[in-house]
Amino acid sequence: MSSRWTLRVRITTITTFIVLVVLLLGAAGFVLLLRSQVTRAQSTTARQQSTQIARETQAAGALPPFEADEVIIQLQRDGQVMTVADDDFAEVPPLPVSAQPRIVKLLGERWAVRSSPVTLGGTKQYVVVARSLEGVDDATRSAGLLLGAGVPAVSLFVAALTWSVVGRSLRPVERIRSDVEKIGDDPSGRVLPPPGRDEVARLAETMNRMLERLEKARVVQQRFVSDASHELRSPVAAIRQHAQVALMHPDATTLSGLAEVVDTEAARLEELVSGLLLLARVDERRSVNRQEIDLDDLVLSEGTRLRALGVKVDATGVGPARVVADIALMTRAVRNAADNARRHARSAVAFSLHDDGTQAVLRVDDDGPGVPVEDRERVFRRFVRLDDARTRDKGGAGLGLAIIAEAARDAGGSARLDDSPLGGARLEMRLPT
Missing domain, CATH: 3.30.565.10 (Histidine kinase-like ATPase, C-terminal domain)
Structure with missing residues (x-):
């Protein structure tokens, strides 16, 4: 993310993105789990129903009638449909016979199919029950649409809440920044710390301690520059004074006398400059030797x-x-x-x-x-x-x-x-x- 974006924008964007991804994954997982559980429930019901009808068929010697739009019941022998419980499904081809749950596509819908064996007239036959999964598909479709509308809404709410909370949290930081900017080059000013003992309050206290150190350093530097200027001026003034006397009154001094004064003051000046350079190196923490x-x-x-x-x-x-x-x-x-x-x-x-x-x-x-x-x-x-x-x-x-x-x-x-x-x-x- 571009560093040109403000911290508030970055935090809000990242938080919203994470929440959106989590909600999307959660919604997808919920829909898949709902579809799986309801489909399994329909398959279990079909198995129980096939077992019950097989017992009734065994007792009556024939398949009992059963009318329901969402249930197909067939009596099969050797893969052929012998009879159906509801004549409305007489044209339905034979359903698969299997000990395991099966999902088939019939009449434009999905069906859960289970079967149970039954013996009639000495012949092994099967009662096959298929239950429609249209209700399952409708339920999962409705849940998907609801979550599809809810996830963006929740994400927008989280974005707005994060924007507001981060803004309120950063307001004291912005006030500290504004106070420091107003202080400018004069470190005598101070930042007004916010109430409490949280991180922002400690930041304000740290800024005030830094400003205090800067103020002390500035005072020391000003005094140092003033004193150094005064000390450097003294030997230079002495040399110029004796040189001017020698120029204006050649008889009042000798060359050796002038040279002695210049040598003494130059040595003093050299010692002073050397001391100043040494202290400057110490102040910069450049003692690398x-x-x-x-x-x-x-x-x-x-x-x-x-x-x-x-x-x-x-x-x-x-x-x-x-x-x-x-x-x-x-x-x-x-x-x-x-x-x-x-x-x-x-x-x-x-x-x-x-x-x-x-x-x-x-x-x-x-x-x-x-x-x-x-x-x-x-x-x-x-x-x-x-x-x-x-x-x-x-x-x-x-x-x-x-x-x-x-x-x-x-x-x-x-x-x-x-x-x-x-x-x-x-x-x-x-x-x-």
């Missing part, structure tokens, strides 16, 4: 890098641990954790890693000022930076901790901030092994 990672190798590598930068690093607590994660995302997360600790540490950073049997627990401690309790969840959001991290030389774009949280979530784990035994902040990541 999941593999087993020796997390301790990544941590020790970052410890070596920080030592090269002049930071005092304690990595004695790092033990072996393997996790399944996106290697690029996890590598960036571990580096962000190390850079975050280096940025805020006064003098020392400590790494610890151990496998507790089900989870790999990574802790990065510093002896810096720490993070207030009320800000420990907020700083994992994108573009969120604390006041002391907003200077260009110390603070990033507010994506470092967000990437750490996304990396942990992508690997099936979690990340949180706590107090460090060194007096500063502790970043803890728990990842399933």
